[in-house]
Amino acid sequence: MIKNYIKTAYRSLLKNKGFTILNVLGLSVGLATCLLIVFYVVDELSYDRYNTKAGRIYRISIDAKLNGNAGVYATSEAPWKNILKSSFPQVENVARLIDKNGLFLSPQKFYVKKNNGNILERNIVFTESSLFDVFTLPMIDGNAAHALDEPNTAVITESTAKKYFNKVNVTGRTLTINDSNTFKITGVIKDIPAQSQFHYDFFLSFSSRPESKSNNWGYAGLHTYLLLKPGTDVAKLEKALTNIDIKNSYNPSTWTTGDNHLRVFLKPLADIHLRDADAQYTLEKSGNIQYVYIFLLVAIFILLIACVNFMNLSTARSSNRAREVGVRKVLGSARKYLVAQFLTESVLVTFVSAAIALFLAWMLLPLFNQMADKHLEITPQIIAWLLPALLLVVLIVGFLAGSYPAFYLSSFQPIDVLKGKIAAGFKGGFLRSFLVIFQFAISIFLIIGTLVIYNQLNYIRNKDLGFDRDQVLVIKNANTLGNQAKILKNDLKQLPGVANATLSSYQPTGDEDLKTGLFPHRKIDIKEDILTEFWSVDEDFINTMNLKLTNGRNFSKDMSGDTAGMIVNEAFVRKLGQLNPLNKDVYRYSYGLQQYHIIGVVKDFNFASLRDNITPLAMVYDFDNGAISVKLHSANLSALMAQIAGKWKELSPNQPFTYSFMDQDFDATYRTEQRFGSMFISFSTLAIIIACLGLFGLAAYAAEQRTKEIGIRKVLGANISTIVAMLSMDFIKLVFISILIATPIAWWAMQKWLQDFAYRTTIQWYILAAAGATAITIAFITISFQSIKAALSNPINSLRSE
Template sequence: MLKNKTFSFINIFGLAIGFSSFILIGLYVIDELSFDEFHEKADRIYRLDVDVRFGGTDLKLATSADPVGEYMKKDYPEVEQYARLYANEGPKFIRKGSEYIREADITYADSTIFDVFTFPVIAGNPKTALDQPNTAVVSETTAKKYFGTTDVLGKTLEVGLEEKTRYNITAVMKDMPASSHFHFDILLSMDNLEYQFGNFLSNNFHTYVVLKKGTDYHAFENKLEGMIIKYVMPQAKQLMNINSLEEFRKAGNKLEYHLMPLTDIHLKSDRAPELGVNGSIQYVYIFSAVALFVLLLACINFMNLSTARSANRAKEVGIRKVLGTPKGTLMSQFMAESAFMSYLAFGVALVITWLVMPYFNDIAAKAFTYRDLIAPKTLPVLLLLPLVVGMLAGYYPAFFLSSFRPIVVLKSKLNTGVQRSSFRNVLVTFQFFTSILLVIGTIVVYRQLNFIQTKNLGFNKDQVLVINGTGALRENKEAFKKEILKLSGVQSGASAGFLPVANSSRTDHSFSKESTISSNDGFQMQMWNVDYDYVPTLGMELLKGRNFSKQFGTDSSGIIINETAAKVLGFDDPIGKRVYSIEDERSFYHIVGVVKNFHFESMRQNVGPLCMRLGVSNWAMAFKVKTSDMPGLVSQIKNKWKAIAPEMPFNYSFLDERFDEMYRAEQRVGKVAVTFAILTIVIACLGLFGLVTYMAEQRTKEVGIRKVLGASVLGIVSLLTIDFIRLIVLALLIASPIAYFLMNSWLQDFTYRINLEWWFFALAGLVTLAVAMLTVSYQAIKAALMNPVKSLKSE
């Protein structure tokens, strides 16, 4: 190692990068795959999901009707227990002394929540904690936040503003683990929820069931159609002209119940509304493949450089064989050397991992620490990893070196020229194939993200300041709005409880052109409550009709629909036409305007039908602003808030930031792709640097003779690099169709997406080729400029 410092450094550093990458991505993959596994009954817990298609509108819901869990337990012996969560009411205000705190992680829960899920309770009885009205369970963090201690049994939380409810704390639970698909700090008794229970047609509850041991959930799932026939259809028949499930389906509609395994929710659920930000099994596969490829590239470097330098050890092998050393002993020696170098690289990798872990946590949205490396799941793997890699990477070089024939090597007839090693060329090609694949993937991901951010969304998301929790202002809401509109830089403002971003509030209603809804003319449509200023504040474009106006008293029964809704209704001119709803105190609405389609959900979905009506949505306000001093403006708004409601928390966000949150997973993938694309190129170039250095050494005298005979520097550089250029071009030709297939599959998740352009692939090839040539050219030019006298005088 000390005699060959350059090659030792390349081998150790290259393997270290591979190990570090593998460790970090391994931590990520293990964490993603372990979500919700901490529950004792995790393998038997399922969430009840609902698929609905009505009037051509598809809904994939993570929620179900409030009575479903109860009747499943009553009608099916396979169901051991059920529990529901209701989080639709959003954040609540809780009094602490003379101030209020806005709590977002709060939900109503059934008393059976602790029979289904395993959330350790450190005080109180989980069996009875929520079985009475006005009871609450809080987390350790919440208990300390409000009372400074976890000894809070019997103390009360005052929840709400105008209508306050005092909840008696009956239990304290440990903070929900980060690897849970939902996180709540406060659980309120379901008995306190003001809701019209018993409605099978409104799907607003996250319902979880525990099946008895040995139950095949696929077979059980098939029985759930019986619940639809027995309970859902009779209620539908009372409200709509629908006689049977068969008639409903013949009209092209759908209503199905499905069971989602608890441990699949985080990675495999793309439904709405979710209780947290889910991951993606697709990205777990991608990250796993990247980790393996980076480690494999480092191993390939090791194999390439070890076999390339075989001539330096050829005579050693020959003498050992002449003296009677068996081939197996030689292989053991070389593999032991390989394992030793692997462990050295692993030690360096642990240092690299420690240094880059904060950066990796940032791009992967994790909170890994060095302690995670010694966890029971990871420590055995880490101890074996360098040994396995050392054996695998060292096997071929050991076999290659131990196979030399003594008579050949001792006569100095061994030929190990780099250009004659077809196996080594295959390995180099594979390295650059992987590098190009990742570069293409990076380009496509960033082009798609740029497309999303620059596409005409149908509304203006820039310079829109959202003030959250404005319901806390109570009767002072309008006064606050008027005060903000007086500030320099504020152009307009509106109530904005509903915003065109995913996971904003959504309310799906059933509508029809006729007063009686039937299977053939009914459809689902979102309904948003907005005020007179909502449409102009968000820069939406009216195609027909007008905006709401205080000059028209009849606008209280008016709605503005989007283009999709107009198309579903099929009116030649929808202005003035009526639409009927079965879920409202008002039987019909008349259309006053048609707004151009705008994206109110992720671009993975088509724009569905939507309507807006005049109504109260006072839990947020949006202000269109134009200022060069945004911090100063926010400070002024905060001062106005504190002047009106000093005891209330001030909370704000920007609409463009909330829009970007919808694509946070893609942004993470983009950053990871960039990082590991660079790493693969670095590892591949380290190998190239080693190979060309060795090649220059092996051909020193040839280069000297060529220079004496008049060869130019450019000619010699071309001689030493042409083989590598061919290999990179070959790698590009192989990688391009595979990358096209993979990235086209990834883009299928987006309804609105870019086209794969030819220059993506050309650019990836050029970038890889340029970096590789810079690496190779340094050593090639150095060899070409060497004085031929020095290279020839030893002969």
């Protein structure tokens, strides 16, 4: 019986090739797109799940607000480990990490010696042997229990061992870092999975650092992870830790005055990648759960549109099969067999579409990986859950799409059908009208979202940031030159085509930053703390970056007193509360009290993400050779770059010449938003195309059902434009209703998205109007093809008696 159903379904689908192709095409493209998004979402949600104890691992985090400076911090203070181990039995183990951003009294860049050269390595962290108990980092050579107990020991990854020694079993070998520090390799671990919150290649012993000898409150540059025992009351533990932190802070009463607060909270390991976007000093840049929700919603929308197309075309075609149902009933077919036949056809189409969708997803995966900056692949683990899920989708979609013809048409009385008493046509299909409104409302929502995202990304690219990033070359790793960095800078300034150059680790588009507390009085009062970006720059920094001085003067190498001078931005002046800040003294406590006097004020410029408001910034006159920023104005850029590279090689022949351009660094800051925008626009376009496929099929069936009406109208003198307008109006009305439904919802949703940006565009009325006009135009173009075809047909053919 089932074999007969399948054979009959195959013949019926083959007989109606146009219907079958539209259904299979729309559904397969929709399912393939949905699959790609699901792969992305599953990958994002799987971060750190490779750890066997992931459910019991937490990071100590701080939520603090002081004098209007609010922030969430991923780092914590040094004494926590001893306190936790001695006073909290519910803590099974503690692991601490300190990366390059948390170091002091040491270079923040690490060069590892290989043969006669040095290789800059960025993925280096200092940690303890307990890390390998807290996290699942399988060791393939060495003893994990005591690997990092001794000073100057190191654990490296498998790929790093092959990179430096061409083999994995390298325990006992040594690595030389920054020419003078030798580390003994005590272990080799497997490469860290891509779905991890950190990806270090070198794990150096924490006891090698001077920070390891500090057990005082005040230094908060460590990442502290706890492995809790099963059943631990996390909320109770957080409260106890908060009380300890406040008690040991400077002036504890400060945190209970006004709107100041200090709270210690434990961040679950599984939440760090997607729910840690607001935290500062994270080990790696995290993802955003908001984007996961958005793409998951888009996937649902696309799947719904594809399913709606399938249902619409099935219901439209089903009215043409009413006579078939009547004949079958007259010949003795029971209703249950008719139901089974319709459902078999529907499930067969869905099954074929799912198979094609799986193939399309596999073919498009490399392109999607490039767009999403992922390394997704279809593994046996994915297949294990994908095939059952696809089978479930096939059954659900097939049943829903086939339910209308199966249960509705099979209920007709044969005599009514054979006499033509069952009305057919588009106007009578309330279900189809509702489904068209539904899918076009989704399409309009996506069109508005696409326009708003495009406008915001364009706004970011073109916003005046307050500095000139055009044609600014940033030469990396200038600290390898030592004092010769000044020589290189001065040599570069003499080159034709170089407007200016400056030495500094800090650039408005760089990833180096340093926050410190500055105070308006010699007597340190934490209530007056101004949390400030603190940059060491030279006398050419302001001119090279084209910053605008609004008050005072620039640094001068001819004025020895400028070593105690400071140039601040307008945000700092507002925080300071001084109308005339020039020559005002401010103080910093760092290895003693340091006094500075303000000599200039620069106009606010965006040195951080446009998601954040401009915060206070202080620049001091000090030698910092982290990088050389060079302002170029040459038409022959390639020749000038060759000259600059030559100057580098003269001073440092064994070190690679690495550089970037500041505008590229700026774009990299918003790479996540750009990827999100590109993916959203691509998926929205596919959703609209899928919706149009369904509308195209509906228009074809609507025109087919009204062929006699069209023939009569033509005989009575109706022209082509009148007939096209008549056939199109039924659909255009539904699109108008969709616009009224989708526009306010889309406006609200995109306003919520824009609120994540401190600097953002506004949703103008013409964006909403353009989205509606686009939807109407797309619908009209889709419908008009079939309408014009019907209007041009010979009325004799449609009015001829059967």
